[in-house]
Each structure stands twice: as structure tokens, then as C-alpha cells.
Amino acid sequence: MIRAKSSQWITGLFLLLSGHAAFAGWGDLNMTRGVTEISREVYDLHMIIFGVCVLIGIVVFGVMIVSMLMHRKSLGAKPATFHENTRLEYLWTIIPIVILIGLAVPATGTLRAMYDAGESDLDIEVRGLQWKWQYTYLNEDPTREVKFVSNLLTPATEINNQADKGQFYLLEVDEPLVIPVNKRIRFLITSEDVIHAWWVPAFAVKKDAVPGFVHESWAIVEEPGVYRGQCAELCGKDHGFMPIVVHAVEQSEYETWLAGKQEEARLVYETVGKEWTKDELMATGEDVYARVCQTCHQANGQGIPPAFPSLVGTGLSVGPIDAHIDIVVNGKAGTAMQAFGSQLNPAELAAVITYERNAWGNDTGDVLQPSRVNEMLTGGQ
Amino acid sequence: MSAVIEEHHDDHHHGPDKGIMRWVLTTNHKDIGTLYLWFSFIMFLTGGVMALVIRAELFQPGLQLVQPEFFNQMTTMHGLIMVFGAVMPAFVGLANWLVPMMIGAPDMALPRMNNFSFWILPFAFAMLLSSLLMEGGAPNFGWTFYAPLSTDYGPPSTTFFIFGVHLMGISSIMGSINVIVTILNLRAPGMTLMKMPLFVWTWLITAYLLIAVMPVLAGVVTMMLMDIHFNTAFFNAGGGGDPVLFQHVFWFFGHPEVYIMILPAFGVVSAIIPTFARKRLFGYDSMVYATASIAFLSFIVWAHHMFTVGIPIAGELYFMYATMLIAVPTGVKVFNWVATMWQGSMTFETPMLFSIAFVILFTIGGFSGLMLAIVPADFQYHDTYFVVAHFHYVLVPGSVFSIMAAVYYWLPKWTGNMYNETLGKTHFWLSFIGVNITFFPQHFTGLAGMPRRIPDYALQFADYNMISSCGAFLFGFSQLLFLFIVIRTIKGGKKATDQVWEGAHGLEWTIPSPAPYHTFSTPPKDLSEAHG
Numbered sequence: 084m085i086r087a088k089s090s091q092w093i094t095g096l097f098l099l100l101s102g103h104a105a106f107a108g109w110g111d112l113n114m115t116r117g118v119t120e121i122s123r124e125v126y127d128l129h130m131i132i133f134g135v136c137v138l139i140g141i142v143v144f145g146v147m148i149v150s151m152l153m154h155r156k157s158l159g160a161k162p163a164t165f166h167e168n169t170r171l172e173y174l175w176t177i178i179p180i181v182i183l184i185g186l187a188v189p190a191t192g193t194l195r196a197m198y199d200a201g202e203s204d205l206d207i208e209v210r211g212l213q214w215k216w217q218y219t220y221l222n223e224d225p226t227r228e229v230k231f232v233s234n235l236l237t238p239a240t241e242i243n244n245q246a247d248k249g250q251f252y253l254l255e256v257d258e259p260l261v262i263p264v265n266k267r268i269r270f271l272i273t274s275e276d277v278i279h280a281w282w283v284p285a286f287a288v289k290k291d292a293v294p295g296f297v298h299e300s301w302a303i304v305e306e307p308g309v310y311r312g313q314c315a316e317l318c319g320k321d322h323g324f325m326p327i328v329v330h331a332v333e334q335s336e337y338e339t340w341l342a343g344k345q346e347e348a349r350l351v352y353e354t355v356g357k358e359w360t361k362d363e364l365m366a367t368g369e370d371v372y373a374r375v376c377q378t379c380h381q382a383n384g385q386g387i388p389p390a391f392p393s394l395v396g397t398g399l400s401v402g403p404i405d406a407h408i409d410i411v412v413n414g415k416a417g418t419a420m421q422a423f424g425s426q427l428n429p430a431e432l433a434a435v436i437t438y439e440r441n442a443w444g445n446d447t448g449d450v451l452q453p454s455r456v457n458e459m460l461t462g463g464q
Numbered sequence: 465m466s467a468v469i470e471e472h473h474d475d476h477h478h479g480p481d482k483g484i485m486r487w488v489l490t491t492n493h494k495d496i497g498t499l500y501l502w503f504s505f506i507m508f509l510t511g512g513v514m515a516l517v518i519r520a521e522l523f524q525p526g527l528q529l530v531q532p533e534f535f536n537q538m539t540t541m542h543g544l545i546m547v548f549g550a551v552m553p554a555f556v557g558l559a560n561w562l563v564p565m566m567i568g569a570p571d572m573a574l575p576r577m578n579n580f581s582f583w584i585l586p587f588a589f590a591m592l593l594s595s596l597l598m599e600g601g602a603p604n605f606g607w608t609f610y611a612p613l614s615t616d617y618g619p620p621s622t623t624f625f626i627f628g629v630h631l632m633g634i635s636s637i638m639g640s641i642n643v644i645v646t647i648l649n650l651r652a653p654g655m656t657l658m659k660m661p662l663f664v665w666t667w668l669i670t671a672y673l674l675i676a677v678m679p680v681l682a683g684v685v686t687m688m689l690m691d692i693h694f695n696t697a698f699f700n701a702g703g704g705g706d707p708v709l710f711q712h713v714f715w716f717f718g719h720p721e722v723y724i725m726i727l728p729a730f731g732v733v734s735a736i737i738p739t740f741a742r743k744r745l746f747g748y749d750s751m752v753y754a755t756a757s758i759a760f761l762s763f764i765v766w767a768h769h770m771f772t773v774g775i776p777i778a779g780e781l782y783f784m785y786a787t788m789l790i791a792v793p794t795g796v797k798v799f800n801w802v803a804t805m806w807q808g809s810m811t812f813e814t815p816m817l818f819s820i821a822f823v824i825l826f827t828i829g830g831f832s833g834l835m836l837a838i839v840p841a842d843f844q845y846h847d848t849y850f851v852v853a854h855f856h857y858v859l860v861p862g863s864v865f866s867i868m869a870a871v872y873y874w875l876p877k878w879t880g881n882m883y884n885e886t887l888g889k890t891h892f893w894l895s896f897i898g899v900n901i902t903f904f905p906q907h908f909t910g911l912a913g914m915p916r917r918i919p920d921y922a923l924q925f926a927d928y929n930m931i932s933s934c935g936a937f938l939f940g941f942s943q944l945l946f947l948f949i950v951i952r953t954i955k956g957g958k959k960a961t962d963q964v965w966e967g968a969h970g971l972e973w974t975i976p977s978p979a980p981y982h983t984f985s986t987p988p989k990d991l992s993e994a995h996g
């Protein structure tokens with residue numbers, strides 16, 4: 084252990100001394116050039132300002148260094164007596180102003196292009212939640228609205244160093260956002276809880292997701308590919324663990340994908356209407372529970388008190404069903420128990436609640452129908 | 465005025481009281497200055513340990529030492545402690561020691577209030593630090609405590625944090641009132657405003673900034689308190705409020721705040737460079753005007769911290785232009801320092817080394833500031849390590865180096881002993897190298913896309929983070945050498961002359977070393993030495 088640690092320190096120092104020979108190259112040190120026209124303009128702007136700073140730096144630091152080498156007491160330098168020079172002082176006020184104007188002009192141009200609200204080909208709502216992103220492909224027909232949540236895929240074992248880290252460690256999700264190339268996509272960015280920020284460097288899109296407000300941003304992606312980003316505003320515990328992955332694909336591929344998703348959405352929509360048997364609910368509920376709830380409440384329902392309460396034999400899971408539905412749908416503000424109403428569909432919600440009320444020896448015998456949950460979700464209650 | 469002081473003549477002979485009560489009850493500006501400086505150093509080490517916890521966790525990808533909850537508490541507490549506990553009190557300590565000695569005043573104008581403004585601080589920070597032991601942990605929402613993360617989603621200790629911030633604010637406001645009253649009323653006869661040393665000028669302006677913005681900070685935390693406990697909804701969109709309102713109010717305080725932390729540093733450096741260049745400060749008048757314009761501009765640029773919150777384009781453009789404008793007076797200052805060095809007769813004692821490093825590294829921080837001001841580029845930089853690199857360049861080799869330069873420069877006057885020059889230079893070089901190894905690579909991690917405030921990161925950022933962590937430990941441990949040097953100098957060493965430095969000018973160098981407990985009980989007659 085000690086040995087491993089000290090060898091890492093040595094590697095660190097070595098990397099330091101060997102300069103960037105050990106690194107993958109310039110691309111890793113600099114801003115992403117990106118795959119949209121805007122992102123390339125931003126990159127060019129960045130390089131221009133950077134260049135200007137380097138030039139000014141060379142002049143100013145150059146003068147300082149010459150001075151430090153020549154005007155030393157040890158070399159017998161005698162101090163001069165000047166202590167002002169009006170012309171010089173005007174000059175070094177005016178020159179910077181001119182340089183700044185030179186920078187402001189292209190910056191203004193790029194910014195105007197970014198703010199230009201043109202007609203979009205596709206609108207996607209991006210919703211930040213602690214700690215994942217939810218994407219909705221807006222569609223006038225609600226039965227054809229595709230909506231899903233994109234979670235971190237990296238397993239806890241990798242994060243906790245019990246397994247080797249994969250290539251896309253912390254930058255991989257279970258369900259990426261899929262968009263067509265060469266189409267103008269409008270992102271409508273908002274949040275469910277705290278402020279997040281949706282950032283994809285390759286698109287030069289970074290916008291805060293503010294609860295209660297919808298902000299707009301857009302991109303026309305020119306090259307198919309997988310683009311990765313991260314949440315860029317501190318949003319609590321797992322702020323570092325809510326990546327963004329965007330697949331940009333050709334239009335035809337996008338359409339196939341969308342059709343599949345819409346079919347899924349339609350099925351779900353239909354399932355809500357039908358009468359479910361208890362067995363069906365229990366089976367689906369067990370799945371959902373394992374997928375979503377188990378990390379906190381544990382497979383045996385016992386939780387990890389006091390952080391995560393037990394659901395067995397006590398509390399809402401064996402109490403009045405309305406309160407039970409309420410906490411699962413709306414969550415409890417300020418605790419880890421989130422509002423699952425927007426993440427699970429009504430069938431899944433009904434199933435998992437039915438499951439909790441009848442598993443691990445809980446014997447309420449209650450059977451909750453998806454239609455009932457749907458009523459509550461759509462304000463029927 | 466001087467008649468009043470004359471009446472206390474009998475006091476002059478007795479020195480400080482004995483024992484602990486000297487420090488608790490003291491109204492002497494030198495004692496209070498010392499208290500502030502030690503307090504600040506303790507906070508510097510405390511905040512430093514937290515920084516090392518952060519850097520140790522970030523040494524490698526993966527979670528090794530701490531969990532994300534605790535990591536967030538560390539970043540939050542580190543920022544709050546360094547800003548409010550280390551940098552600001554250090555400058556107040558320097559103001560206490562130096563302002564009266566530089567303007568020929570016997571003490572601060574309001575000595576009891578002075579005592580009170582210091583003694584509030586240990587309680588404020590004890591309260592803040594105690595939150596680490598509370599259920600739910602310490603504040604974990606970043607030093608900028610954006611709502612609703614800090615309101616609806618904050619830990620229970622948030623209320624203690626709010627109370628702590630109120631106390632710090634009261635302390636700062638009282639401290640600034642004291643500085644202003646002292647400077648405006650107690651200058652030796654004949655010392656006009658435009659004859660004051662620049663350190664006094666920068667503090668006068670800083671004090672006005674403090675009085676203007678600390679109440680705004682108090683306001684914003686009070687609104688938080690109301691949202692948390694009294695069901696208001698200032699920052700809750702669900703109740704008709706606006707989370708972005710929080711950021712506007714916070715940064716209206718926050719941007720001037722960063723200048724509060726750098727203007728006195730400008731003053732320190734403007735005192736030290738002429739001394740060791742043996743040449744008068746270049747462009748005194750323009751230095752004063754530049755400081756004043758920076759202070760003014762600092763009030764009208766706040767939203768440059770909020771370019772991504774969805775401000776309309778007119779707002780973005782205005783805040784971009786205004787922010788870029790700050791580079792002009794800042795440039796004037798840098799050029800003046802360089803012109804002061806030019807054709808001087810320089811020697812490179814420790815204070816001079818720290819000051820030159822200040823000029824170079826602060827300028828690098830100014831460059832990245834200029835880059836951040838360009839809105840489209842800021843969309844890529846914002847909330848990444850690039851910003852972390854920017855503000856650490858202006859704050860560590862900026863403010864913190866200037867404080868260290870000041871301590872080396874005036875320590876012989878305070879203690880009567882010279883510090884060990886070899887050790888001082890060693891401390892400088894270790895700090896200089898450490899700071900650059902720590903923060904320079906962060907420009908690259910930021911550009912490459914690493915967000916700030918994350919406990920774990922993707923693999924492509926690994927190399928730079930490792931380097932950064934090595935540098936942080938080097939810098940951190942070098943500060944123990946600083947502590948050692950200071951203690952050794954207090955205990956003994958080569959006796960300092962009254963003037964201490966060959967090229968030093970200013971009233972503080974006309975009094976004996978160590979400075980007697982009471983100085984300038986009668987105002988000085990000869991002001992020819994007043995400023996360099």
C-alpha cells in the first residue's frame with residue numbers, strides 16, 4: 084500500500100520533469116475545437132485572446148527581466164530619478180483600449196450568432212435532476228412523445244477502485260441522447276430541483292438548468308459521432324457523476340431509432356389503460372425495485388437506517404396507500420428520496436408500489452392499478 | 465484633536481499589560497494587528513489542510529480518501545475560510561499595524577471598536593467550523609452558496625453558517641469604519657490625501673468597498689434564512705421567487721469582494737518595489753486614480769460570473785465590455801510597477817522576491833481574467849478548472865504573496881529583529897515553485913474540459929491532477945517554514961536598524977525598531993519622509 088502510493092508520487096514527479104512528452108498531445112491541453120460552426124468560432128476566439136495575452140506577456144515580462152538583469156545594485160546600477168511621464172502613461176492607457184476593442188468586435192459577432200434564435204428542426208427538453216438528465220423529444224401528440232432518463236453507467240466498483248476503470252470512466256450513460264446531424268436542434272434546458280448546467284464542449288453549449296425557468300440553446304452538429312460532457316454547476320453530492328453523452332447520427336438512423344422509441348412509448352401508454360393482475364404487477368415491480376430503489380432501500384427492503392428507512396413491516400409501505408403513492412411520486416424534499424413521478428411511467432410506479440406493499444412479508448394485499456396512478460399524475464386527484 | 469491625546473500623557477510610559485488579558489482587552493493598534501495576523505495565519509493553515517484533503521482525493525481518479533458529501537464540505541469550507549478567515553483578516557491586521565504608523569497617528573481612531581471587531585472573528589469561525597461536527601455535516605454548497613442548493617437542499621448547519629457570515633460582516637464593517645475614520649481624521653498635519661502612502665490609499669478605498677457590499681452579503685444570507693425558516697420564497701421559483709436573483713445579489717457583493725482582497729495587495733507591492741529598486745514609485749497619481757477606477761468598475765461587472773445563467777444578449781454584451789474595461793486600470797498598475805523597477809538599483813531580498821513574483825503571476829491571473837471576460841469563450845471556460853486556475857493565480861501568488869512580502873518587509877520593524885535571509889529566500893522559492901506546479905496545469909485541465917467542484921474525474925485528466933496535487937503538498941508544507949522563520953525572528957536575531965532597508969521611505973521607518981508600544985503620541989513634524 085505504502086509502496087504503491089510512493090511509486091505514484093514518483094510517477095507524478097517524473098511526469099512533471101519530463102514535460103509534456105508523456106502526454107497525449109496538444110489536443111489534450113487545449114480547448115475542444117468541436118463539431119459545430121459556433122464551437123469552431125469560439126475556439127478561434129479563444130486562440131486569438133490567448134495569442135494577444137502571450138504577446139503582451141512577452142513584452143511586459145521581457146522588460147521586467149531585462150530590468151532585473153541590468154538594473155541591479157550588485158552591477159553598480161545607479162537609480163534614475165524619473166517618476167512620471169505623462170506621454171508614456173497616456174500611451175499605455177490607450178493602447179490596451181485599442182487592443183480590447185479589437186477583441187470585443189469578433190466576440191460580439193460570435194455571441195450574436197449564438198443568440199440567434201432561428202427556426203429549429205427538433206426541440207428537446209433537457210431536464211436536470213439530482214443526479215441525472217432527463218430528455219424529452221417534444222411532440223404535439225403526447226402518445227408519440229419520447230422521454231427517458233440518462234444515468235451514469237460507470238459501476239460503483241470502478242469508482243471505489245475495486246475494478247479497473249474503463250476507457251470512458253465517468254463519461255458513460257445507460258441511455259444517450261440521440262440527435263440527427265446537420266439539423267438545427269433546440270435544447271430547452273430546465274431543472275427539477277437545484278441548478279445544474281448542461282455542457283457539451285464539442286458543441287460549445289453550456290447553459291444553466293434553473294428550476295422554474297426554461298433556457299434555450301441550439302446546435303447544428305456536422306459530424307456523426309459520440310460527444311461527451313458533464314454537469315457544470317455544483318448540484319450536490321453526485322454532481323461529479325451526472326455525465327452527458329450525445330450520439331449524433333445520420334438522419335435515417337435517427338428516424339429508425341425514434342420510431343423504435345415511439346413504439347415503446349405507445350406501448351407504455353396503452354399499458355396504463357389496461358387492468359393489470361397482481362402477478363403482473365409484482366413481477367414488473369420486482370424489476371423496477373431492483374433497478375431503481377434497491378441501491379438505497381436494499382434488496383430485502385430493510386434499507387440502511389437511519390439514512391435509508393426500512394420498508395418492511397413499518398411506515399408508509401404498510402400504512403395508508405395514498406401517502407405511500409405520494410412519497411414515491413413526489414419524493415420528499417431535502418432527502419435522498421426523489422420524486423419518481425417524472426422518471427417512471429405510471430405502470431412502473433403502480434407495480435413498484437404494489438410490490439413494496441406485498442413483498443418481504445408485507446401483507447396489505449393491495450393491488451394498485453396504473454390508471455389510478457395516472458389520474459394522480461395528471462392532476463385527477 | 466492632538467489636545468485630547470495629550471491628556472492621556474501618563475499612559476505612555478506603561479507598556480502592555482501582562483498575561484492573557486493584555487490580548488483580550490487590548491485597544492492598542494499594534495496588539496490588535498498582531499492578533500489579526502496570527503488569527504489569519506491559523507485560518508490559513510486550517511483552510512490549507514482542507515485544500516490538501518481535496519488535492520489528496522484528486523491525486524488519482526476514483527474515490528480513495530473521502531466520500532463526495534465530505535468532499536463538498538471541504539471545498540466549501542476551504543473557500544470560506546481562505547476568503548473570510550485568512551486573506552481579509554490578514555489585510556486588516558496589516559492595516560492596524562501600518563495605517564497609524566504611516567500617517568503619523570497615535571492609534572486607530574476607534575480603539576474599543578477595534579478590539580471588538582477582532583474578537584468577533586474567533587467566535588464566527590468557531591461557529592462555522594463546529595458545523596463540521598453537526599448532523600448532516602458542514603455547508604456543502606460551495607463558497608458561493610447558490611440557492612436553492614443552499615436553501616431548500618442545504619444541511620441543517622446552514623443556519624449556523626448564516627449566523628457566522630453575519631458576524632464576519634459585522635466585524636468587517638466595524639473594521640472599515642475604523643480605517644476610514646482614522647485615515648480621514650488622524651493624519652499628521654500637513655499630510656494631504658495625495659501625500660499618503662499608497663497602502664493607506666488602497667485601504668481607504670477598500671474600506672469603502674467593504675462598507676458598500678458587506679450589507680449586501682448580509683442581505684442575501686438573511687433572505688436565505690427567511691426562505692429556510694419562515695416560508696418566504698425569494699429564491700424558490702415554485703413560490704414566485706427566482707434562484708438567479710440569488711446570484712445577482714451574491715455577485716453584487718462577490719465581485720467587489722475579490723477587489724477587497726487585492727487592492728491592499730497593490731498597496732503593499734507599491735511600497736516594497738520602490739524600496740528595493742531605490743527609486744520613487746512611478747506614476748503615484750495614476751496609481752491612485754487607477755485604484756479608484758478599479759473600485760468603481762468593480763460594482764458594475766458582477767454578472768460576468770453568470771454568463772451562462774441565461775441573461776439576454778444585451779446584458780451579456782454590457783457585462784463583457786465593462787469587465788474588459790477593468791483590464792485598463794489594472795494594466796496601468798502593472799506598467800507603473802515595471803517602470804519603477806526600470807533603471808532602478810535593485811536588490812532582491814525576500815520581500816522584493818515576493819513582490820516581483822506578485823507582479824508576474826498576478827498579471828498571468830489578469831490575462832486569464834481577460835479571457836474569461838470574452839463571453840463566447842467563457843461558455844467553454846465557466847465552471848471548469850480554468851476558472852480555478854484564474855482565481856488562484858490572482859489570490860495565492862497575488863493576495864497571499866503580497867501578505868507574505870509585507871510580513872518579511874515590516875517584521876524587522878515589528879520585532880526589532882532581522883529574519884534570516886537565506887531561510888526567507890528558501891521559503892520564497894519553495895512557495896513560488898509550489899504555486900506554479902499546483903495551479904498552472906489547472907489551466908490545461910480546465911480547457912480539456914474538467915468541471916470544478918468534482919471529487920472524481922475522467923481518465924484523461926489524471927496526469928495533470930497528479931502534478932497539481934504534488935505542487936499543492938509542496939506549497940502547503942513550505943508554509944511551515946514560514947511559521948518557523950517568523951517565530952525565530954520574534955525570539956531573536958540580528959538587531960534591525962530604524963530604517964531597516966536602505967531604500968525605505970515613510971514615517972514608519974523614522975521610529976525605533978521594534979516600534980514602541982505607543983508611537984506618534986505627538987504628530988511628526990517632518991513629513992519629508994512621508995512617501996517614497
Ligand code: HEM
Pocket residue numbers: 608722723725726768769787788790791794829830831832833834836837842845846847851854855858859862863
Ligand atoms: C483583469 C482583471 C480580472 C478580470 C477581467 C476577471 C474576470 C473574471 C471572470 C469573467 C470570472 C468568472 C469566470 C467564470 O466563472 O466563468 C472571474 C472569476 C473569479 N475571479 Fe476574476 N477577474 C479579474 C481579476 C481578479 C482578481 C484581482 C481577483 C481576486 C483577487 C479575482 C478573483 C476571482 C474569483 C475568486 C473568481 C471565481 C469566483 C467563483 O466562481 O468561485 N479576479 N474573474
Ligand SMILES: [Cu+2]
Pocket residue numbers: 278279280314315316317318319321322323325
Ligand atoms: Cu451538477
Ligand SMILES: [Cu+2]
Pocket residue numbers: 718719722765766768769
Ligand atoms: Cu468578478
